Amino acid sequence: xxxxxxxxxxxxxxxxxxxxxxxxxxxxxxxxxxxxxxxxxxxxxxxxxxxxxxxxxxxxxxxxxxxxxxxxxxxxxxxxxxxxxxxxxxxxxxxxxxxxxxxxxxxxxxxxxxxxxxxxxxxxxxxxxxxxxxxxxxxxxxxxxxxxxxxxxxxxxxxxxxxxxxxxxxxxxxxxxxxxxxxxxxxxxxxxxxxxxxxxxxxxxxxxxxxxxxxxxxxxxxxxxxxxxxxxxxxxxxxxxxxxxxxxxxxxxxxxxxxxxxxxxxxxxxxxxxxxxxxxxxxxxxxxxxxxxxxxxxxxxxxxxxxxxxxxxxxxxxxxxxxxxxxxxxxxxxxxxxxxxxxxxxxxxxxxxxxxxxxxxxxxxxxxxxxxxxxxxxxxxxxxxxxxxxxxxxxxxxxxxxxxxxxxxxxxxxxxxxxxxxxxxxxxxxxxxxxxxxxxxxxxxxxxxxxxxxxxxxxxxxxxxxxxxxxxxxxxxxxx
Amino acid sequence: xxxxxxxxxxxxxxxxxxxxxxxxxxxxxxxxxxxxxxxxxxxxxxxxxxxxxxxxxxxxxxxxxxxxxxxxxxxxxxxxxxxxxxxxxxxxxxxxxxxxxxxxxxxxxxxxxxxxxxxxxxxxxxxxxxxxxxxxxxxxxxxxxxxxxxxxxxxxxxxxxxxxxxxxxxxxxxxxxxxxxxxxxxxxxxxxxxxxxxxxxxxxxxxxxxxxxxxxxxxxxxxxxxxxxxxxxxxxxxxxxxxxxxxxxxxxxxxxxxxxxxxxxxxxxxxxxxxxxxxxxxxxxxxxxxxxxxxxxxxxxxxxxxxxxxxxxxxxxxxxxxxxxxxxxxxxxxxxxxxxxxxxxxxxxxxxxxxxxxxxxxxxxxxxxxxxxxxxxxxxxxxxxxxxxxxxxxxxxxxxxxxxxxxxxxxxxxxxxxxxxxxxxxxxxxxxxxxxxxxxxxxxxxxxxxxxxxxxxxxxxxxxxxxxxxxxxxxxxxxx
Numbered sequence: 001x002x003x004x005x006x007x008x009x010x011x012x013x014x015x016x017x018x019x020x021x022x023x024x025x026x027x028x029x030x031x032x033x034x035x036x037x038x039x040x041x042x043x044x045x046x047x048x049x050x051x052x053x054x055x056x057x058x059x060x061x062x063x064x065x066x067x068x069x070x071x072x073x074x075x076x077x078x079x080x081x082x083x084x085x086x087x088x089x090x091x092x093x094x095x096x097x098x099x100x101x102x103x104x105x106x107x108x109x110x111x112x113x114x115x116x117x118x119x120x121x122x123x124x125x126x127x128x129x130x131x132x133x134x135x136x137x138x139x140x141x142x143x144x145x146x147x148x149x150x151x152x153x154x155x156x157x158x159x160x161x162x163x164x165x166x167x168x169x170x171x172x173x174x175x176x177x178x179x180x181x182x183x184x185x186x187x188x189x190x191x192x193x194x195x196x197x198x199x200x201x202x203x204x205x206x207x208x209x210x211x212x213x214x215x216x217x218x219x220x221x222x223x224x225x226x227x228x229x230x231x232x233x234x235x236x237x238x239x240x241x242x243x244x245x246x247x248x249x250x251x252x253x254x255x256x257x258x259x260x261x262x263x264x265x266x267x268x269x270x271x272x273x274x275x276x277x278x279x280x281x282x283x284x285x286x287x288x289x290x291x292x293x294x295x296x297x298x299x300x301x302x303x304x305x306x307x308x309x310x311x312x313x314x315x316x317x318x319x320x321x322x323x324x325x326x327x328x329x330x331x332x333x334x335x336x337x338x339x340x341x342x343x344x345x346x347x348x349x350x351x352x353x354x355x356x357x358x359x360x361x362x363x364x365x366x367x368x369x370x371x372x373x374x375x376x377x378x379x380x381x382x383x384x385x386x387x388x389x390x391x392x393x394x395x396x397x398x399x400x401x402x403x404x405x406x407x408x409x410x411x412x413x414x415x416x417x418x419x420x421x422x423x424x425x426x427x428x429x430x431x432x433x434x435x436x437x438x439x440x441x442x443x444x445x446x447x448x449x450x451x452x453x454x455x456x457x458x459x460x461x462x463x464x465x466x467x468x469x470x471x472x473x474x475x476x477x478x479x480x
Numbered sequence: 481x482x483x484x485x486x487x488x489x490x491x492x493x494x495x496x497x498x499x500x501x502x503x504x505x506x507x508x509x510x511x512x513x514x515x516x517x518x519x520x521x522x523x524x525x526x527x528x529x530x531x532x533x534x535x536x537x538x539x540x541x542x543x544x545x546x547x548x549x550x551x552x553x554x555x556x557x558x559x560x561x562x563x564x565x566x567x568x569x570x571x572x573x574x575x576x577x578x579x580x581x582x583x584x585x586x587x588x589x590x591x592x593x594x595x596x597x598x599x600x601x602x603x604x605x606x607x608x609x610x611x612x613x614x615x616x617x618x619x620x621x622x623x624x625x626x627x628x629x630x631x632x633x634x635x636x637x638x639x640x641x642x643x644x645x646x647x648x649x650x651x652x653x654x655x656x657x658x659x660x661x662x663x664x665x666x667x668x669x670x671x672x673x674x675x676x677x678x679x680x681x682x683x684x685x686x687x688x689x690x691x692x693x694x695x696x697x698x699x700x701x702x703x704x705x706x707x708x709x710x711x712x713x714x715x716x717x718x719x720x721x722x723x724x725x726x727x728x729x730x731x732x733x734x735x736x737x738x739x740x741x742x743x744x745x746x747x748x749x750x751x752x753x754x755x756x757x758x759x760x761x762x763x764x765x766x767x768x769x770x771x772x773x774x775x776x777x778x779x780x781x782x783x784x785x786x787x788x789x790x791x792x793x794x795x796x797x798x799x800x801x802x803x804x805x806x807x808x809x810x811x812x813x814x815x816x817x818x819x820x821x822x823x824x825x826x827x828x829x830x831x832x833x834x835x836x837x838x839x840x841x842x843x844x845x846x847x848x849x850x851x852x853x854x855x856x857x858x859x860x861x862x863x864x865x866x867x868x869x870x871x872x873x874x875x876x877x878x879x880x881x882x883x884x885x886x887x888x889x890x891x892x893x894x895x896x897x898x899x900x901x902x903x904x905x906x907x908x909x910x911x912x913x914x915x916x917x918x919x920x921x922x923x924x925x926x927x928x929x930x931x932x933x934x935x936x937x938x939x940x941x942x943x944x945x946x947x948x949x950x951x952x953x954x955x956x957x958x959x960x
Contacts, residue, residue, distance in 0.1 A: 181670060480639065
């Protein structure tokens, strides 16, 4: 019953011993060459059959998409394109794939659009592109865990269902097990959430940060890696209603340390991908080159995929204060020539994607970390600078993708935090536990959030965020 | 600004060079010995101050819970209990902890009940017990990723919000962004979920298995590790409404291979904990011994914590068919003497916790894998045996904890699955994609689910599942 995975077979010397392989037929050429894939690697194993040795009835079932088992000798390949191949002695069809039905699916051997593949998300992982993307996604996730664990961080699971909507990071989904049509009402006519499962109104988390802070103040260095949710009606190629986020949080670490951590972390993960996913990256690089050929010259990327990844590794992230960035933007050509949709007129303006892209792609031509933003456009928990008007916030901006990391040093002073919560209308009774951190042994601490799908997009070169997660959730779409 | 973590300092030879440490004061004894903890390890660093060299005003603030920074020489310790200590030259209080306020919290230096600690879940990670539990939780999570990655599995993220309630694994939480009081209604008076965010009714997932199957049928070997949810009103020490689950799924793998995988996997993870968390395990073992002393002799465990973990490593899991198990139970003393709450009278009975515990703890005295259960008490997707009445299901049962793994070989035959869905009332139109897997290159495949918190409970010896997750969600409780 033992079979060997193709990724291992392709690393094996052709020793003429018998092997058994199982996988799915990608193609069957000239009634002789079966390209077999088992998902362990991008590459197919060539299985050579001598049709005279097999029943026609069996061979007829060896069609694209069918699952088969093949036993034979592993030999040096005669053809180009592969080092080894299998001389098939035994062949069994495990699961057929009716060619007429296959024709109606994305399994049929022709080029399908990414939109079409998205509609059949349960099958798309069987294609080369999605196999490569999802293997990379897996490796990147592991690299993230490895980075933090090796560096002494503890993984913590922030709660997904949260009783607080105080974080103000965005629209939330309500979680309930009350009757949806006739919820129990209180005397004042509002819904009586006391009768709900958790005896209060609950939502899906938008960020695990606040809880991660409680753990950093005990364990020192922690990180989260879990799903987060936004009920925002953004139907773009950059937004998901459900996405995975990584949020490290470090006690005794200031904003400089936080920037160091973000840069070191991202470089580690990208390096890991380059070293461990060479085949899939090569494939995706070529896919992207093909895709870009359909675009006007001006919209094409100047760098190939792996070149872009290496570029990030080899360059220091340029650290620029918000104030400097505003000066650069004010004086910039697109601002003067009114090419920006939102013109930069004065300090305090919130930066739009067009500004971030200008800074990264045109001005500095490298990853940029912007820091010390105006307090007025940032969250209540960010540490106020001595100037009284900026906070110790940072955003890491990447070419093509824009903001990939957002973080800050947290306000560790009880009085300052309390006052800010008052001014910004954050309910202190709900977040008493967050204030407690500033009451009992408070300390400088910092952290950031990295949207995992944005990272996967950057590394795989996929343009639409829906193509880097198995089953994307977007407005109007919760299929599968 | 550079400081060194205590876990590293304690591994360092006392070389008389100066170090800086930051952490929280656990105790300050005789105005001379500070026990400092930074969460990186269970162990405190002893910092010795000569009170004559420091302002009384500063020393007064060195109280339990305060955050301090200490600089000094690392020297060989004169006292027992530690190899090295710091001779403090500089001392700064970073964040005070008012002793009067500390007294009201679990940070006060006395024994608190686990119930009390649960109420202050934002502070409990600063205690020895929860520090140890949460470090172990983190290490176990990493061991799980490492096991699968090293063995060629790909990590996949199953969706959390799901449009299907077809799996029948338990009560679900509804996810919605409709107005909770006045949801839009259809003409027939029911809620018009077409107007909800996803344009249909959606719930939180109870299992990522079905989606994991779609990925196993493309990538070969996959695993999930994510949160799952049950809206069941179970207020027990074994149930959470939100918990993390690991679900491997393997193409071309039958139930025997599935059992091999479960056993190999669990042993790897436990071995990893023993090798990488020796200090925390020793502490938790002693904690458990103390706790057990308060119990009647008969309820105490026969084995200490690490002995129990080694016992799992050293013994093969006993594989027993459901049919054999029923025979054993029928003939058992507690059944004959009517000591079981649910007496075993005939084949087909669902096993209760009392039966599982009898098999594991009294009869076999080792971990047990039960397999080939009656089809009538198991899920629709499990593979029917040739006898027509049992399915290829398996449960791994552990001493003390009961079921830790549940899995099965999946029904790979289109017709059989379809018929079973019909009989069991599973909507086929909603799960058309699941049926598709049996239409296009179907193959034998298997998988299982492991409740992460159950595993953490087993390894840490914590009796209540609420004490192995940072912020437990249970009926009436979604604090923090």
